[in-house]
Amino acid sequence: MEHVALTLFFSLTAITGILVEGIHIPVHPGNPRVGFLMAGPYGHRMIDGGRGAMGTDYARSFYNHMIEPLLPEFRVELMISSEPGQSFAWTTWCRPFKSVIYIKIAEGAPLPARNETRFADTLCHDACLELWLQYGHLHNSYGMLKQREAIDNVRFDYIVKARQDVMYKPDNFMMPGWLFKMSADAVAVPSTEFHTRDRWLERKPSMWPLGMNDQIVFGPRWAMDKYFNIFWSNTTLPSDHPQGPESVVAVYLSSCHVNVVTVELQVSEPGGRTRGFKNGRAGKWVTTPCNLCMTA
Numbered sequence: 001m002e003h004v005a006l007t008l009f010f011s012l013t014a015i016t017g018i019l020v021e022g023i024h025i026p027v028h029p030g031n032p033r034v035g036f037l038m039a040g041p042y043g044h045r046m047i048d049g050g051r052g053a054m055g056t057d058y059a060r061s062f063y064n065h066m067i068e069p070l071l072p073e074f075r076v077e078l079m080i081s082s083e084p085g086q087s088f089a090w091t092t093w094c095r096p097f098k099s100v101i102y103i104k105i106a107e108g109a110p111l112p113a114r115n116e117t118r119f120a121d122t123l124c125h126d127a128c129l130e131l132w133l134q135y136g137h138l139h140n141s142y143g144m145l146k147q148r149e150a151i152d153n154v155r156f157d158y159i160v161k162a163r164q165d166v167m168y169k170p171d172n173f174m175m176p177g178w179l180f181k182m183s184a185d186a187v188a189v190p191s192t193e194f195h196t197r198d199r200w201l202e203r204k205p206s207m208w209p210l211g212m213n214d215q216i217v218f219g220p221r222w223a224m225d226k227y228f229n230i231f232w233s234n235t236t237l238p239s240d241h242p243q244g245p246e247s248v249v250a251v252y253l254s255s256c257h258v259n260v261v262t263v264e265l266q267v268s269e270p271g272g273r274t275r276g277f278k279n280g281r282a283g284k285w286v287t288t289p290c291n292l293c294m295t296a
Helices: 002-016 054-070 087-093 128-152 176-181 221-232 245-255
Strands: 018-021 033-040 075-082 102-107 158-161 186-190 217-220 259-263
Touching (some): 033 128, 054 075, 054 176, 075 087, 075 128, 102 128, 176 217, 217 221, 221 245, 245 259
Parallel strands (some): 033 075, 186 259
Antiparallel strands (some): 018 102
8 A cells, every 4th residue: 555655656756756955965975875755735823924034034043953963974865745736835945954964845646545554543533634734745846755765866864753843942952873873663743742741751751652752752663664654554543542643643553562751852833832942831942951862
C-alpha cells in the first residue's frame, strides 16, 4: 500500500514540478545528512494576518535555532510538501536561508485515501480527519525525501519533523551532539509542551507511554522511518482513551519498540494564550531543571 501511494506521489510531482532553491553546503562528502520535513498549508500564523512580517521572523528563528547549529558537521536539506497554489509563499518563507541549504518544494500532491490509512473510521475514533490531513501532508514530504534518495543516490542519516509556525526559547538550539548520541531505536522530542509549565516526561505519572509531546520529532533514520510509517499502521486505541496525536503516536511508537527521549528545546506558538512568544501560562518559559533531558 505504501509503495503504491509513494509511486502516485512521485508521478504527480513529476507533473506539477519540484521547485528547487538553494545550494549544497560545501562540506566534506562523508558528513552525515539531515533531512528537515515540513508540510501543509502556508498557515495564517506565518504571515500574522497580514499585519507584519511574522513569516520572515519564523523563518529566521527556524534557521538560527534548528539549522545553523548543525552546520558544517551535517549536510542539511529541507523538504516541503505544499498545498496547491502555495509554493510561492513557501519560497518566500525560505528566502532568509535559501542560499545556504538545499531546499525542495513540491506542490499539490494528493493525499492517500483516508480509508486506507491509520486514520480510517475503522481504526480511528476522534479527530480522524484532522490527523489524516496532518500525517498525510507529512507522508508526502517524507515521500519527497525518499524520492531525493532514489533519484540522486544519496542517503539521509537523520530526519527532523519540523514546524514552520513556532518561535524558540532564545537560549535553546538544535545540538549536533544529540544526533550523534542517539541510539538507532529512539526519537527525541522537546521536554515541554506549548501550554504547560512542566516537563511532560517527569510528571507523576508520566505521559509516556500513553502520551508524548509530538510538536517536533527527530532522530536516526531507522526510528524515524518507523515514526512516519504510522500513516499505514493498524494500531488502535480504546474508544475511551484520549485520541489526540500525543496518544496515537506514543502508543504506536511503543508498539514498534521505539523509545522516546527528551531534549531542552522549548518552542512557542505565538498568539492566543502564549502572547509574547512565551511557552507556558503567564508568559513564562519553563525554567526548572530538566532532569531527564538528553545532554549534548
